[in-house]
Amino acid sequence: MEIITTSQAIGILIGAALTLMMYSFLYKDNVFYKFGEHLYVGVSVGYLVNIEWWNVLYPQFVVPFMYQRKFLLIIPTILGLMMLCRFIRQVAWLSRTPMAFVIGIGSGLAIPAVLNANILEQLHSTIIRLWVTPLDIDTFLWWWDTVSLWIVFLGVLSVLFYFYFSIEHKGVVGKLGNVGIWFIMISFGASFGYTVMARVSLLIGRVQFLVDKVPEAFRTLTHLGP
Amino acid sequence: MQLLRKHLPIAVAFVMGVVMFFQFYVPTRFSSNFLQGVTQWDRIIAGFALLLGIYSLLNHHYHKLRRLVPGWGFSVVVYVGFFAMMLSGFIWGINNPPPETVRDMTGVILGQKQTQVPFMWIYDYVFVPMQATMFSILAFYIASAAYRAFRARTKEATVLLITAIIVMLGRVPIGALLIPFKPFHGDVELLPWFTEWILNNPSMAAQRGIMIGIGLGIIATSLRIIFGIERTYMGGGD
């Protein structure tokens, strides 16, 4: 059984108070919400500084440079420091080279990766299978699944035609594009339904914290837990 | 000076872009070691980029304090939170000690307790509740928007609405209770079954089309960056 310490119980009550302060914004903007918002900003920056040192600079630079003697890493370190010059107007141009280095690498890596994963594989999957195998399953199910495969094929084709703006949308192209709109509406409707679900889940998470943890914290404090 | 300010960055982007593109298709040990080295360098540079955001935020609030603009008191709160979190991590560390077993006077085990370092205490009871709450407020706004603004003004909007309602109800247990019929002699009720079919077929088809379009856009933008046509990453000026 997990036992909550006194400091944790106090922390839970502080967390609950901050939660309610943030929710006060639903009534209207007020000083409690602003206080919470600014406290969050300050705490998050302090957190980032710690993570930056313990999880980034120390293992990526200090350990290889000082203990593994990889002295060549001084070059990317200098490039990284040059990037910080972005805020000093007189030498802001120094940040362009490291930025170009990072962006150039990203662009070069992206082309084959995206081409394979997001284009070729997707197209392959769309056209490789237009009827269901094996053929000896229930007849109605076979028809339903085969029609589904053709719906997918038609959907991908029509959506691609809808987004192709280099030619005028008239005749066959126009009609196919209009079919694409229906598929997009279905997809956006599904996305909206899922978005509602996601946001409500976040609210449920907070209410679970208030409903489950706060009484536990009160019990710990009134019995003066360990 | 033009060489360093303008031409060198464009040349660097071109060289690195072309090299990393061809690296994917060269299956040698040298190519693999080269990739490893480049990614290590790039990650170190990216690590410094995080400091940009930190500096920017603190600088903004520093100027508010210096000029004593209305609301400067809240900037004090920012700095108090910043120093409290930063110093707690550097002084006491960021890792909790191992859990301890709690026993009563007779030695019977009552349970396990986890003591926390100040850094994790502030993270658990200040940072997490506030960030989670800020985003959970969206639940109220999405409900309000759905009621006040979501209207079936056109046929397309009607289809969007109906699909949204089907997915909203099909993805939760209540959907199974609304229409108890199970299609194709399966073990899933109609609404959840139909929701899965929508997500795996027409919705997936549209998302695939969008994904292909985005993929083509990424390739086009990457080529523009490599060839120096797209230079917005260099910032303003010459």
Add this chain to the structure above:
Amino acid sequence: MEQKKNWTDAFTSLDRRYIFVLVALAVIIPLLAGLKGSVNISPSVRSVYDYINDLKPGDSVMIVLDYDPASEAELYPMTLALYRHCLDRQLHILSFTMWPNGAALTERAFDKMKLEYKPKGIDIVSGVDYVNFGYQVGGALVIIAAGQDLRNAMPTDYRGNSTGSMPILDGINSLRDINYVIDLAAGSTIDWWVAYGVQRYHFVLGAGCTAVSATQYYPYLNTGQINGLIGGLKGAAEYEQLAGHPERGLAGMTAQSSVHALIALMVIVANAFYFMSGKKR
């Protein structure tokens, strides 16, 4: 006619704070009542569960926590359900995050597992049973670096211990040697894992995501680039049910049902009023 039009307008332009109260009640009442139910298991969640279930004790699973406290309500229950399943199956867990705000969440999840499994006589030891590499900067570059050489990509764990001689990494040189990788993502990191990970290094990838982004990953599920998808709190609830560890996910389903029903009803009613006022015009 004018009176009826005002009546429908009054309803359709209701002060949003009344709606906020209704939503709050729809969440609070089921949670206070402690109502619990079961959920239908979708094939995409079952795929992830079955794959982990088929692994042998001692196999390694990499669970990447690419989220921060903003998405904690959906993805943290998923994380705990996966951790529990892996520990029950005696699998080794390797974790890290590419979101800086998620680093402490990863450590917190492992602390919770230590607390839970200690009374069962199971001591979960860092470096032996699990390893938390913490925050890894670089996005897609982390995936490429880990695919080339895992120890080089992650030279220390979250606590600063060297990964060079950790027992858990015996026989693991890169992502290719990991039996299963699962990315729990609040953003678009699943796209990176597919494009830069699966395509290059050909390992098996599963995914968990917030409900907001779930629809965009179905194409990957269809092609087999991901072998399963756990979507949102419902997905977490399904996994908890499968793994036999009901917790926050399942507990939240009744509240989820009531709010969804409320919102669906509100949309239908609002549109009914809209059509009524529109027809009279």
